[in-house]
Amino acid sequence: MILNKVIKNSIKLNQHFIRNYSSKTLVIAEHDGGKLLSGTLNTITAASKIGGEISVLVAGSKCNSIVESLCKVKGVKSVYTVDHPTLEHSLAETITPIIVQLQQKESLSHILSSASNFGKNFVPRVAGILDVSAISEITSVKDSETFTRPIYAGNAIATVKSSDKCKVGTVRTTAFEKAPVEGGSAQVVNCNDWAVPLVEKSLQETQVKWDSSEVKKSERPELTSARVVISGGRGMKSGENFKLLEELADTLGGAVGASRAAVDSGFVSNDLQVGQTGKIVAPELYIAVGISGAIQHLAGMKDSKVIVAINKDPEAPIFQVADVGYVSDLFKAVPELNEAIKKAK
Amino acid sequence: MSFKVLVPIKRVVDYAVKIRVKGDKSGVETNGVKMSMNPFDEIAVEEAIRLKEKGIATEVVAVSMGPKTCQETIRGSIAMGADKGIHVDGGTTDLQPLAVAKLLKKLVDKEKPNLVILGKQAIDDDSNQTGQMLAGLLNWPQATFASKVDIDKSSPNSVKVTREIDGGLETLSMKLPAIITCDLRLNEPRYAKLQNIMKSKKAELQVLTPQELGVDTNTNLKTISVEEPPKRTGGVKVDSIDAVITSLKKFALI
Numbered sequence: 254m255i256l257n258k259v260i261k262n263s264i265k266l267n268q269h270f271i272r273n274y275s276s277k278t279l280v281i282a283e284h285d286g287g288k289l290l291s292g293t294l295n296t297i298t299a300a301s302k303i304g305g306e307i308s309v310l311v312a313g314s315k316c317n318s319i320v321e322s323l324c325k326v327k328g329v330k331s332v333y334t335v336d337h338p339t340l341e342h343s344l345a346e347t348i349t350p351i352i353v354q355l356q357q358k359e360s361l362s363h364i365l366s367s368a369s370n371f372g373k374n375f376v377p378r379v380a381g382i383l384d385v386s387a388i389s390e391i392t393s394v395k396d397s398e399t400f401t402r403p404i405y406a407g408n409a410i411a412t413v414k415s416s417d418k419c420k421v422g423t424v425r426t427t428a429f430e431k432a433p434v435e436g437g438s439a440q441v442v443n444c445n446d447w448a449v450p451l452v453e454k455s456l457q458e459t460q461v462k463w464d465s466s467e468v469k470k471s472e473r474p475e476l477t478s479a480r481v482v483i484s485g486g487r488g489m490k491s492g493e494n495f496k497l498l499e500e501l502a503d504t505l506g507g508a509v510g511a512s513r514a515a516v517d518s519g520f521v522s523n524d525l526q527v528g529q530t531g532k533i534v535a536p537e538l539y540i541a542v543g544i545s546g547a548i549q550h551l552a553g554m555k556d557s558k559v560i561v562a563i564n565k566d567p568e569a570p571i572f573q574v575a576d577v578g579y580v581s582d583l584f585k586a587v588p589e590l591n592e593a594i595k596k597a598k
Numbered sequence: 599m600s601f602k603v604l605v606p607i608k609r610v611v612d613y614a615v616k617i618r619v620k621g622d623k624s625g626v627e628t629n630g631v632k633m634s635m636n637p638f639d640e641i642a643v644e645e646a647i648r649l650k651e652k653g654i655a656t657e658v659v660a661v662s663m664g665p666k667t668c669q670e671t672i673r674g675s676i677a678m679g680a681d682k683g684i685h686v687d688g689g690t691t692d693l694q695p696l697a698v699a700k701l702l703k704k705l706v707d708k709e710k711p712n713l714v715i716l717g718k719q720a721i722d723d724d725s726n727q728t729g730q731m732l733a734g735l736l737n738w739p740q741a742t743f744a745s746k747v748d749i750d751k752s753s754p755n756s757v758k759v760t761r762e763i764d765g766g767l768e769t770l771s772m773k774l775p776a777i778i779t780c781d782l783r784l785n786e787p788r789y790a791k792l793q794n795i796m797k798s799k800k801a802e803l804q805v806l807t808p809q810e811l812g813v814d815t816n817t818n819l820k821t822i823s824v825e826e827p828p829k830r831t832g833g834v835k836v837d838s839i840d841a842v843i844t845s846l847k848k849f850a851l852i
Contacts, residue, residue, distance in 0.1 A: 285765075342768070344770070345730065345733070345740055345742070346739055346740070349734065369764050370742075370743055370761075370762065370763050370764045371763075371764065373726050373730075373742070374730065374740075374742050374743075375730070376727075376730075377695065377725075377726070377727035377728075377729075377730035377731045377734070378730040378731065378733055378734035378740065379734065380696070380727070380731060380734070381696070381699055381730065381731030381732065381733070381734030381735045382734040382735070384696075385696070385818070386694060386695070386696045386817045386818060386819035387695065387696070387725070387727050387731070388819065389724065389725045389726055389727060390724065399822065403724065403827070404626070404722065404723055404724055404824070405611070405617045405626060405721070405722055405724070406721065406724065407827060408616070408617050408826075408827065409617065409619050409626055409824050409825065409826065409827065410824070410825050410826070410827050411821050411823070411824050412821070412822040412823045412824075412825075413819055413820065413821050413822065414819070414820050414822050415818055415819045415820075416818040416820075417818040417819070458737060459737065459738065459739035459772065459773070460739065460756075460772060460773035461739040461770055461771070461772040461773075462770065462771050462772070463768070463769075463770055464758065464769040464770060464771055465768070465769045466763070466766060466767065466768045466769070467766045467767045467768075468765050468766040469765060469766045475765075477764075481851075505852075513782070522766075523745075523762060523782075523783055524762070524763075524764065524765055524766055529721065529724070530718075530719075530781075530782055532764075537851060538846070538849075538851045548616070549613070555827075555830065558849075559846075559849045559851060560830075560833070561842065561845075561846070567835070572833075572835065573832070574830050574833075575833045576830075576833035576834075576845070576849070577833055577834060577836060577842055577845040577846075578833060578834065578835040578836070579835070579836055579837075579839075579841075579842050580835060580837070586839065589839045590839055590842060590843075593839050593840070593842075593843050594843065594846070594852055597843050597846075597847065597852050598852060
């Protein structure tokens with residue numbers, strides 16, 4: 254009897270051991286219907302640091318090409334798909350029940366998405382339903398339970414350890430490289446059968462409806478993944494003057510960003526805002542023009558590889574983080590710099 | 599017809615304070631540091647009061663969770679125009695978003711609001727989770743990062759919300775009750791008038807404990823350490839465009 258109990262207990266222990274150490278991570282793909290957004294690739298790299306199996310969920314409408322491209326991403330074992338017109342606009346209410354059900358079906362140990370407005374919207378909803386904590390803006394994976402994340406606008410780094418059955422979090426994509434888009438051969442698992450009824454049920458219960466979107470089209474690279482970012486602040490004086498930055502951005506193949514002061518003054522739309530409450534960028538080159546460098550702004554760009562600041566106030570805090578600081582009137586300096594770079598290239 | 603708005607608010611280190619990490623790496627120094635209402639929560643309170651001024655909301659209930667000092671923050675919201683304050687006294691325990699969401703769910707069950715408006719994130723833990731978790735626990739619709747909230751006075755049982763999404767804006771409509779989290783652009787919070795501040799000091803607050811609400815506030819997420827981020831090495835100031843170009847070449851950027 255006692256021996257039986259001991260054996261049973263040791264089997265239990267063993268199962269516990271296996272559960273803890275064979276991770277199954279689900280990454281939720283972010284896409285705009287037509288193409289995969291690159292933050293998903295950074296998130297897959299974060300998932301690979303956890304170890305174990307990686308699968309990806311693509312929920313959307315007519316996403317075949319996205320699914321195909323994800324199957325080739327190195328390290329991805331399965332791609333779960335739910336393809337339905339109701340999923341055309343990503344709503345927290347529609348994607349959450351799919352993820353919760355996948356967690357239960359597949360005993361997922363980790364669920365990750367990029368810390369964009371997309372991921373931030375549904376990841377905590379999933380965590381609430383699973384009764385687990387969520388870990389926001391993961392900047393490094395120490396082990397399968399331990400992560401670092403910035404707090405207080407990036408002025409402190411917290412190391413946190415989760416003993417939840419399933420670790421649910423968002424990944425600061427600029428802190429991880431992109432996973433290679435070749436070398437993988439994932440299997441596709443179509444989940445429509447069980448997932449679509451869940452989505453429909455949730456839509457009925459919450460009665461949420463997408464009305465419209467206003468998406469700003471730009472020829473320039475996307476702000477969060479651009480190699481070069483040129484941002485303007487209050488010193489730009491008007492929206493018109495942002496043309497100067499656009500010209501420089503085109504010379505360098507970069508994106509244009511802005512400080513909150515520039516957005517609040519109505520110079521540019523708020524999706525360009527870089528900072529604690531806007532976008533987090535970490536390009537190779539960040540050029541801050543007419544930006545004083547408030548901590549909320551620094552939180553969004555201080556992990557850039559090289560920071561150049563152009564400001565006429567020599568005391569501006571931006572100069573404390575800038576690798577290259579040029580004290581000058583921006584209206585003179587920016588066109589000159591643009592010409593000089595064109596010549597130097 | 600009654601229309602109640604519940605507004606959860608958080609007391610945080612003032613946004614302008616340069617924070618200091620404690621020597622023992624256990625957290626950030628909050629003793630003797632200026633504390634204020636989380637800026638996003640001020641926007642939530644403002645939006646709720648505006649709904650009242652438009653004749654849509656009939657009662658605005660502010661709730662804060664944490665140590666006794668949170669009562670000051672609640673009084674701050676009453677001074678702005680909230681009708682009633684509830685303090686959930688969590689003692690010195692640091693309440694995480696999951697615990698706060700569970701406590702809020704219990705309060706929602708009790709207070710039966712038509713709408714819960716929260717800030718999109720607290721500027722101390724930067725989690726950006728509580729509203730979404732609460733929506734999940736209640737199975738209510740959610741509109742996060744709201745920059746416009748539109749309720750038709752003649753049919754106040756649904757809401758249209760414009761959200762800030764990556765790359766632009768999106769408008770959703772949803773049935774009430776619902777959860778809304780505020781982005782910065784939603785409104786410009788008002789300053790409380792001195793007269794209202796004086797009145798708010800005498801306002802009676804309802805005080806509850808997590809035990810009374812039947813919520814276990816322990817979570818499985820532990821903070822192991824809090825450290826300062828790596829410092830950037832100081833750069834150079836240059837005085838000509840040529841020098842800027844030389845530096846960019848040195849970093850192999852052009």
